[in-house]
Amino acid sequence: MRVGIPHMGNVYVAIKAMSNRFGGELIVPPVNNQRALSLGVRYSPEGLCIPFKLTLGNLIEAAEMGADVLLTIGGFGICRLGYYTKIQEQILHDLGYNVRMIQLNVSEKKLPGFLQVFKQLSNGASWPTIISAFRFGLTKLNAMDRIERVVQKVRAVEQIKGTANGLFARAIKAIDNADDYDSLKKIQIDYIEQLTQVPKDNQAQPLLVGITGEFYVVLEPFSNLDVESELGKLGVEVRRRTFISEWTKFSLFLNPLGIDETARIHKAAFPYLKRDVGGDGWESVGEKVLHAKEYDGLIHLAPFTCMPEIVAQNIMPSTKESIPVLTILCDEQLAKPGMLTRLEAFVDLLERKRRASNNKR
Amino acid sequence: MTKIGIPRALLYYQYYPMWKTFFEELGAEVVVSPPTTQVMLSSGASRVVADTCLPVKVFLGHVLCLVGECDFMFIPAIRSVKRKIYNCSKLLGLPDMTKAVIPESPPILDIDIDVNKGRRDLYQAIYQLGRRFTWSPFKVRQASLAAWQAHLNYQQLMSRYGLTPPQAIERISGTPEAEPKTPSGNPTPNLGTIALIGHPYLLYDEHINYRLVHWLEQAHYKVLTPEMLTAEELESATARLVGRARWTYEDDVVGAGEHYLESGVDGVIGIMTFGCGPDSLMMDMVRRRAAKLRATAFMSLTLEEHTAKTGVVTRLEAFLDMISRRKRRQAEVCV
Numbered sequence: 183m184r185v186g187i188p189h190m191g192n193v194y195v196a197i198k199a200m201s202n203r204f205g206g207e208l209i210v211p212p213v214n215n216q217r218a219l220s221l222g223v224r225y226s227p228e229g230l231c232i233p234f235k236l237t238l239g240n241l242i243e244a245a246e247m248g249a250d251v252l253l254t255i256g257g258f259g260i261c262r263l264g265y266y267t268k269i270q271e272q273i274l275h276d277l278g279y280n281v282r283m284i285q286l287n288v289s290e291k292k293l294p295g296f297l298q299v300f301k302q303l304s305n306g307a308s309w310p311t312i313i314s315a316f317r318f319g320l321t322k323l324n325a326m327d328r329i330e331r332v333v334q335k336v337r338a339v340e341q342i343k344g345t346a347n348g349l350f351a352r353a354i355k356a357i358d359n360a361d362d363y364d365s366l367k368k369i370q371i372d373y374i375e376q377l378t379q380v381p382k383d384n385q386a387q388p389l390l391v392g393i394t395g396e397f398y399v400v401l402e403p404f405s406n407l408d409v410e411s412e413l414g415k416l417g418v419e420v421r422r423r424t425f426i427s428e429w430t431k432f433s434l435f436l437n438p439l440g441i442d443e444t445a446r447i448h449k450a451a452f453p454y455l456k457r458d459v460g461g462d463g464w465e466s467v468g469e470k471v472l473h474a475k476e477y478d479g480l481i482h483l484a485p486f487t488c489m490p491e492i493v494a495q496n497i498m499p500s501t502k503e504s505i506p507v508l509t510i511l512c513d514e515q516l517a518k519p520g521m522l523t524r525l526e527a528f529v530d531l532l533e534r535k536r537r538a539s540n541n542k543r
Numbered sequence: 544m545t546k547i548g549i550p551r552a553l554l555y556y557q558y559y560p561m562w563k564t565f566f567e568e569l570g571a572e573v574v575v576s577p578p579t580t581q582v583m584l585s586s587g588a589s590r591v592v593a594d595t596c597l598p599v600k601v602f603l604g605h606v607l608c609l610v611g612e613c614d615f616m617f618i619p620a621i622r623s624v625k626r627k628i629y630n631c632s633k634l635l636g637l638p639d640m641t642k643a644v645i646p647e648s649p650p651i652l653d654i655d656i657d658v659n660k661g662r663r664d665l666y667q668a669i670y671q672l673g674r675r676f677t678w679s680p681f682k683v684r685q686a687s688l689a690a691w692q693a694h695l696n697y698q699q700l701m702s703r704y705g706l707t708p709p710q711a712i713e714r715i716s717g718t719p720e721a722e723p724k725t726p727s728g729n730p731t732p733n734l735g736t737i738a739l740i741g742h743p744y745l746l747y748d749e750h751i752n753y754r755l756v757h758w759l760e761q762a763h764y765k766v767l768t769p770e771m772l773t774a775e776e777l778e779s780a781t782a783r784l785v786g787r788a789r790w791t792y793e794d795d796v797v798g799a800g801e802h803y804l805e806s807g808v809d810g811v812i813g814i815m816t817f818g819c820g821p822d823s824l825m826m827d828m829v830r831r832r833a834a835k836l837r838a839t840a841f842m843s844l845t846l847e848e849h850t851a852k853t854g855v856v857t858r859l860e861a862f863l864d865m866i867s868r869r870k871r872r873q874a875e876v877c878v
């Protein structure tokens with residue numbers, strides 16, 4: 183069984199680690215690139231969102247590389263995502279690929295469901311092996327996200343732009359190659375140390391911009407044209423709640439125990455949006471309300487035609503807690519110069535606003 | 544008497560008789576907005592971000608039209624009417640979205656309908672809605688039973704007599720809802736049958752679909768719609784095509800599409816709007832099915848605010864031409 187996976191950020195590193203541990207045969211398609219996007223756009227129904235198109239591109243590339251089983255995400259009550267697998271399967275069959283889809287169900291069964299799927303993918307590995315492999319994969323996710331949090335801070339103040347990004351790319355590679363907990367820990371400490379030693383502009387008081395929006399476009403730099411690095415180049419510190427390790431921590435382990443990290447956000451959104459609208463729409467509104475005092479501005483990322491985010495986008499301007507919000511709709515038409523111009527204008531606006539409020543004081 | 548405003552858009556076409564009965568039983572008066580006009584559409588569209596879908600823009604136009612005409616606006620949030628089958632985000636967020644973009648709207652009566660939470664929650668939600676009019680739970684119960692009966696009658700009326708929702712509403716309330724039809728007893732014979740698939744708020748809003756039903760009838764085609772099928776027919780067809788349904792009003796598209804593609808009609812036209820989440824997937828399913836069957840002609844029409852009537856008419860004419868050519872060729876083969 184040769185298993186192909188779609189991409190989302192660095193998740194492939196964790197899945198690769200798991201697969202190596204339980205002895206599955208994994209095919210990782212090339213990371214998101216123009217070809218995957220073009221393939222996805224060509225074979226998708228036109229009205230679909232960028233996460234669908236990109237993952238379809240990945241799946242086609244994986245199938246080309248000889249995968250016969252494809253691992254996808256699905257579930258109920260969560261926007262169109264619930265239907266991706268079915269349509270992608272049909273498109274792949276129509277293209278003549280003889281593939282079988284296995285779905286990771288993110289809305290129910292949670293942890294046991296995930297483990298069952300991995301058990302299916304392994305070549306008859308025992309349960310303890312699966313569980314230890316799963317744990318190792320999660321550790322890799324955590325390590326990557328811990329380093330990324332530091333990177334977000336360093337990017338804004340580094341003297342030579344791009345240093346942090348270079349280190350981060352090396353760290354990912356090192357984590358990908360690590361195959362035990364000790365070396366993983368060493369890599370994590372080592373790179374965080376290196377990042378703190380990057381020469382920085384000590385006078386700088388970077389603007390703080392939050393990033394919120396739809397899960398996939400927030401986590402996949404290719405789909406948002408690496409908005410975080412671009413903001414870093416403009417001297418802005420980026421903060422976000424959405425991290426894949428946070429998601430796994432809460433969704434797989436803590437939510438079933440009744441601990442819900444989003445309860446606070448939902449409460450904040452309640453006066454403006456009383457109910458879950460699927461996807462991440464509720465959270466987007468909540469984060470604006472919750473962080474209005476803390477952040478200088480908010481960047482709201484949404485795929486074009488994303489239903490939940492359109493609801494959020496319509497509601498956001500009317501909240502009492504006011505903070506500048508820039509909505510960036512991500513699709514195959516999004517181009518870097520256009521996005522940069524908008525980001526620069528946004529950052530200018532935030533700077534002016536800060537200066538005005540400083541003068542007032 | 545308290546006046547309840549019901550916008551003539553979105554779920555109005557599915558549930559109006561039920562809602563009307565419920566509120567009237569509780570002693571309120573129901574005000575419905577007039578049929579869609581261009582002014583309503585533009586005023587609704589001006590309130591929301593550009594990529595909001597057309598039906599929601601129309602809906603907001605209707606709400607704006609009712610502002611000042613009623614004391615409460617009734618906008619339910621229908622999350623799920625069947626187990627584990629959920630509705631589109633825009634329908635879920637409708638009350639909140641309306642409140643945000645139309646702050647001058649009268650207080651919004653919202654009710655969360657979600658059958659996944661169980662009977663108790665559903666009854667409680669209904670009671671909470673009814674409590675605005677009466678303190679007595681029995682009265683609310685009576686009203687909701689009457690409303691449910693009205694809904695069943697409405698559905699039966701449509702599937703038994705082959706009526707469209709506007710015609711059925713007209714029959715129930717006795718007021719002319721739809722425009723008078725072309726006089727029956729048309730001398731020219733029927734040229735064929737065309738099935739329309741899509742959501743009722745697209746098929747029966749004559750402004751946004753450019754009187755499509757009327758146009759087809761004028762061209763001497765018999766028109767079939769999803770409401771003319773029974774729930775069982777729709778469900779079994781949906782199951783054949785996609786297995787288990789996941790969207791509340793998916794049957795309108797997938798079920799009806801699958802049923803009509805195999806029922807020997809001359810052509811199937813799928814109506815959807817640009818940016819519709821569920822339909823972008825569902826219509827594609829039907830299109831793929833049609834391409835596989837190669838038996839029935841299929842065309843999908845995507846509507847948006849900028850769709851021009853001439854464009855729609857040109858495509859319809861080409862589609863009908865194709866159907867008649869196909870029929871002619873078949874007839875020649877038989878000879």
